[in-house]
Amino acid sequence: MALLQIAEPGQSTVPHEHRLAAGIDLGTTNSLIATVKSGLAQTLTDEQGRDILPSVVSYQESSILVGDNAKGYAVSDPQNTIVSAKRLLGRSLSDIKQKYPNLPYQFVGDENHPSIQTRRGVVNPVQVSAEILKALVERAEKSLGGELTGVVITVPAYFDDAQRQSTKDAAKLAGVEVLRLLNEPTAAAVAYGLDSGNDGVIAVYDLGGGTFDISILRLNKGVFEVLATGGDSALGGDDFDLLLVDYLIEQTALTRPLTNNVERQLLKQACFIKEQLTSHEQVSVTIDLPDNKQTQITVNKSTFDGLIKSLVAKTLRACRRSLKDANISIEEVNEVVMVGGSTRVPLVRSEVEKFFNRKPLTSIDPDKVVAIGAAIQADILAGNKPDSDILLLDVIPLSLGIETMGGLVEKIIPRNTTIPVAKAQEFTTFKDGQTAMMIHVLQGERELVDDCRSLARFELRGIPPMVAGAAHIRVTFKVDADGLLQVSAMEKSTKVEASIEVKPSFGLAEDEITQMLKDSMANAKEDMQARMLKEQQVEAKRVLESVQSALATDGDLLSAQEQEAITKALTTMVQVAQQGTVAEIEAAIAEVDKLTARFAELRMDSSIRDALTGHNVEEI
Amino acid sequence: MLNYFELFGLKTDFSIDLAQLSNAFQQLQKTAHPDKFAHASSQEQLLAVQKSATINDAYQTLKNPLKRAEYILKLRGTVMPSEQASFQDNAFLMQQMELREMIAEVQAANDIDAALLEVRTVLDSEYQQLFTQLQQLLNDDTEQSNQQASDILRKLKFYQKLQLEVDRLEEQLFDD
Numbered sequence: 001m002a003l004l005q006i007a008e009p010g011q012s013t014v015p016h017e018h019r020l021a022a023g024i025d026l027g028t029t030n031s032l033i034a035t036v037k038s039g040l041a042q043t044l045t046d047e048q049g050r051d052i053l054p055s056v057v058s059y060q061e062s063s064i065l066v067g068d069n070a071k072g073y074a075v076s077d078p079q080n081t082i083v084s085a086k087r088l089l090g091r092s093l094s095d096i097k098q099k100y101p102n103l104p105y106q107f108v109g110d111e112n113h114p115s116i117q118t119r120r121g122v123v124n125p126v127q128v129s130a131e132i133l134k135a136l137v138e139r140a141e142k143s144l145g146g147e148l149t150g151v152v153i154t155v156p157a158y159f160d161d162a163q164r165q166s167t168k169d170a171a172k173l174a175g176v177e178v179l180r181l182l183n184e185p186t187a188a189a190v191a192y193g194l195d196s197g198n199d200g201v202i203a204v205y206d207l208g209g210g211t212f213d214i215s216i217l218r219l220n221k222g223v224f225e226v227l228a229t230g231g232d233s234a235l236g237g238d239d240f241d242l243l244l245v246d247y248l249i250e251q252t253a254l255t256r257p258l259t260n261n262v263e264r265q266l267l268k269q270a271c272f273i274k275e276q277l278t279s280h281e282q283v284s285v286t287i288d289l290p291d292n293k294q295t296q297i298t299v300n301k302s303t304f305d306g307l308i309k310s311l312v313a314k315t316l317r318a319c320r321r322s323l324k325d326a327n328i329s330i331e332e333v334n335e336v337v338m339v340g341g342s343t344r345v346p347l348v349r350s351e352v353e354k355f356f357n358r359k360p361l362t363s364i365d366p367d368k369v370v371a372i373g374a375a376i377q378a379d380i381l382a383g384n385k386p387d388s389d390i391l392l393l394d395v396i397p398l399s400l401g402i403e404t405m406g407g408l409v410e411k412i413i414p415r416n417t418t419i420p421v422a423k424a425q426e427f428t429t430f431k432d433g434q435t436a437m438m439i440h441v442l443q444g445e446r447e448l449v450d451d452c453r454s455l456a457r458f459e460l461r462g463i464p465p466m467v468a469g470a471a472h473i474r475v476t477f478k479v480d481a482d483g484l485l486q487v488s489a490m491e492k493s494t495k496v497e498a499s500i501e502v503k504p505s506f507g508l509a510e511d512e513i514t515q516m517l518k519d520s521m522a523n524a525k526e527d528m529q530a531r532m533l534k535e536q537q538v539e540a541k542r543v544l545e546s547v548q549s550a551l552a553t554d555g556d557l558l559s560a561q562e563q564e565a566i567t568k569a570l571t572t573m574v575q576v577a578q579q580g581t582v583a584e585i586e587a588a589i590a591e592v593d594k595l596t597a598r599f600a601e602l603r604m605d606s607s608i609r610d611a612l613t614g615h616n617v618e619e620i
Numbered sequence: 621m622l623n624y625f626e627l628f629g630l631k632t633d634f635s636i637d638l639a640q641l642s643n644a645f646q647q648l649q650k651t652a653h654p655d656k657f658a659h660a661s662s663q664e665q666l667l668a669v670q671k672s673a674t675i676n677d678a679y680q681t682l683k684n685p686l687k688r689a690e691y692i693l694k695l696r697g698t699v700m701p702s703e704q705a706s707f708q709d710n711a712f713l714m715q716q717m718e719l720r721e722m723i724a725e726v727q728a729a730n731d732i733d734a735a736l737l738e739v740r741t742v743l744d745s746e747y748q749q750l751f752t753q754l755q756q757l758l759n760d761d762t763e764q765s766n767q768q769a770s771d772i773l774r775k776l777k778f779y780q781k782l783q784l785e786v787d788r789l790e791e792q793l794f795d796d
Contacts, residue, residue: 019659179658220642223646223649225642225646317794324787381658381659382659383658383659389650391649391655391656393646417676418679418680419676420673420676421673421676421677422670478669480669481654481669481672539662542660542662543661546660589661593663600663600667601667604651604664604667604668605671608648608651608652608671608675611648612629612644612647612648
C-alpha cells in the first residue's frame with residue numbers, strides 16, 4: 001500500500017538537488033570514469049570519443065602528459081614515462097625489483113618509500129596515480145558541466161591496507177572527495193546484479209592488467225553480501241606479457257641486459273601478440289634487433305597457452321580457497337561474472353568455465369563493467385537515490401594482527417570479516433615499571449612476522465608505571481567501510497589513553513601528503529586555506545541538513561528546551577559558516593554536535609529497532 | 621542493552637534459523653551501514669560506523685556455531701575452563717597427539733589425496749560427535765550441563781584448530 005508523504009512543518013519539501021558524482025576504475029593498464037545520467041550508468045569519453053584512458057603518465061619538459069598522449073613516449077622515453085604505476089603503490093623497492101627486475105625507471109628514495117627520478121624531478125607512485133585521477137575528473141567535469149561532489153574509486157579486492165591508503169592519498173593529492181573505496185569485483189557484481197535482477201550466489205572472476213581478484217557474493221533483495229574474497233595483487237595480464245617477452249628473447253637469441261627501449265619494444269610486441277591470439281591461431285611479428293637487423297617470429301596459440309598455463313592454474317587455486325572460505329560449493333554458484341581485459345584470453349575463459357562448470361557472463365564489456373558499477377554506487381552515496389535498496393556489504397581480504405613474542409603474528413581480525421569492524425585485544429607489560437610499548441601491525445595469513453606484510457609500527461607512551469603484568473592495555477583495531485585500518489590503545493585500569501605515534505611502513509605519512517599538496521599549489525598558503533574553508537562550509541551544510549530533517553521527523557524525542565537549544569546553535573552555525581574562519585566554523589559545528597550527540601544516538605537505535613519490527617510484521 | 625539474539629529478533633537459544641538470522645542482519649544493515657550516511661554529518665557517519673560494526677560483530681558471533689555457544693555460555697554466566705584444564709585430561713591429550721601425528725604423516729604418504737581425505741573424515745566424525753553432545757547439553761541448560769558444555773566447547777576448539785592446520789597443509793601441498 002502506498003502512503004502519501006506529508007511534509008512535517010519545517011521539513012523541506014524541495015526535492016533533493018541532483019549531485020554530480022562519478023565512479024572511477026583506476027586500473028593498472030587502463031582507467032575509466034563513468035556516471036549515472038538520466039538513470040543510466042555510462043562511461044564518459046574524451047573529445048576524441050575514447051572512454052579508455054591508458055594509465056600512463058609521461059613527464060616531459062614543458063608538461064605532464066596523461067593517457068594516449070603519454071603512451072607514445074613509453075618506448076622512446078621510458079625513463080620519464082610511467083606505465084602501470086598501480087603495481088608500485090604501497091610497495092617496497094626490493095618488492096618491486098624482485099617482481100619486475102627490468103623496469104626502465106631510475107629509482108630513488110629509501111627502501112620503503114621508492115620514488116622515480118624524472119626530468120621534472122622526483123615523483124612517487126601516489127603522485128603518478130593522482131595525475132591519472134585529475135585527468136579523469138577533469139574529463140567528467142567538462143562533460144557534465146559542473147563540479148563533482150565526490151567519486152567512488154575502485155581498488156582490487158585483494159589490495160592490502162598500504163595499497164588502499166595510497167589510493168586514497170592519490171585522490172587527496174588530486175583534490176577529489178572520495179565517497180568510498182569500492183572493491184572491483186563488488187562493483188562488477190553491482191553492474192551485473194542490476195542487469196539480471198536474480199538473487200543467488202555470484203562468483204566474480206576479475207583478471208586485470210596487474211591484479212587478480214575472486215569474490216564470492218550472495219545477492220538478496222538488493223543486498224550484495226561478500227562472503228569471501230581472494231586473489232593476488234601482483235598477478236595479471238601484464239605477467240602474460242612478461243612471459244611472452246622472455247619467450248621472444250629466447251627465440252631471438254638476445255641476451256639481457258637489454259636497453260630500456262628494446263625492453264619496451266618487446267613488451268609492446270608481446271602485448272600485441274597476446275591480443276591477436278584471442279581471435280587467431282597464430283601471429284607473426286617483426287622484432288627490431290639492436291644492431292639494426294630485424295627478425296620475424298611466429299607465436300601460435302598453444303605455445304602461448306603453455307606459457308601462461310601455470311598462472312591461470314594459480315588463479316583457480318585462489319577460487320577454490322575462496323569458495324571454501326565462503327562455505328559454498330561449486331554447484332551452489334548461480335552465476336560467474338568475468339571482469340577485466342585479461343579475461344579475453346581464451347585459455348582463461350575456457351579454464352574458468354571448466355572450473356565452475358558453467359558458462360561465465362561476459363555481456364557487459366569487461367573493460368567497462370567496474371567503472372559502471374562504481375558509478376551506480378557513487379550515485380547512491382551522493383544522495384541521489386534516497387530510496388535505493390542497494391547495499392554493499394564487503395569484507396577485508398587479509399587478516400590483520402600484531403607481532404607477539406618470538407616473531408609470531410597474533411591475528412586480531414581474520415580475513416573475510418565483514419566491514420566495518422572493531423575488535424579489541426588486551427595486552428600487558430612484561431617488565432616492572434614499563435611505561436612504553438611497541439606495537440607492530442601486520443597483515444597476512446602466515447604465522448611468522450617475516451612472512452606477513454608490515455603495515456605500521458606504533459609506540460605507546462605514558463603507560464603508568466606498575467609491576468609487570470598489572471597494566472591492561474586495550475588495543476582496538478577499527479576497519480572502516482573503505483577497508484582502512486585505524487588503531488588506538490588505552491590502559492584500562494587508569495583509563496590513560498596512551499599516545500600513539502604512527503609510522504606507516506609503506507606509502508606516505510600524513511604530513512608528506514600535506515607538503516605535496518602545498519607544493520602543487522601556486523599560492524600554497526592561500527589555496528590551502530581556501531580549501532579547508534570550503535571543506536568546513538560543506539560540513540556545516542551537511543550538519544544543518546541532517547539535523548533539520550532529524551528534528552522534523554523525530555523532534556518529539558526531545559524536550560522543548562533541548563529543541564530550542566539545538567535550533568539556536570544551528571542558527572549560530574549558519575551565520576558563522578558564512579563569515580567565520582575555519583576554526584570558528586569548526587567550533588560552531590562542534591557545539592551542534594555536542595548538543596545533538598544523544599539525539600543522534602537515540603534516533604539511530606530507534607531506527608534499528610524499527611527495522612526489525614517492521615521486518616517481523618512483514619514475515620508474519 | 622540488547623543481547624545479540626534480541627538484536628536480531630531471535631530467541632536466545634543455541635538452535636537458530638540461519639536464514640532468519642541472515643535476513644535480519646541485512647535488514648539491520650540497511651538502516652545502520654555507513655553507506656546510508658555517506659552524505660550525512662561527520663557525527664552521524666561516525667555513529668553509523670560504530671553501530672554497523674556492532675551488528676557485524678553480533679552476526680559473526682551468532683553465525684559461527686562455536687562462537688554462538690561461547691556467547692550463550694557467557695550470557696548464562698558459565699565460567700570457561702582455562703587452557704590449563706586441557707592438560708589434565710590425559711585421554712583427550714593422547715587423542716590429540718595421535719591426530720597431530722596423522723596430519724604430519726600426510727606429507728609422506730604415497731597417495732596424498734587419500735591421506736588428506738582420511739584425516740578429514742576422522743576429524744569431521746569426531747567433531748560431529750562432540751558437537752551433538754554440545755547441542756544436547758546447551759538445550760538442557762542446567763548449571764551442571766552448562767559446565768559440561770563449556771568443557772566440550774574447549775575440545776571442539778582443538779578440533780577446529782586441527783582442521784585449520786589441515787587446510788593450511790592442503791594449501792601448501794597444492795600451491796606451487
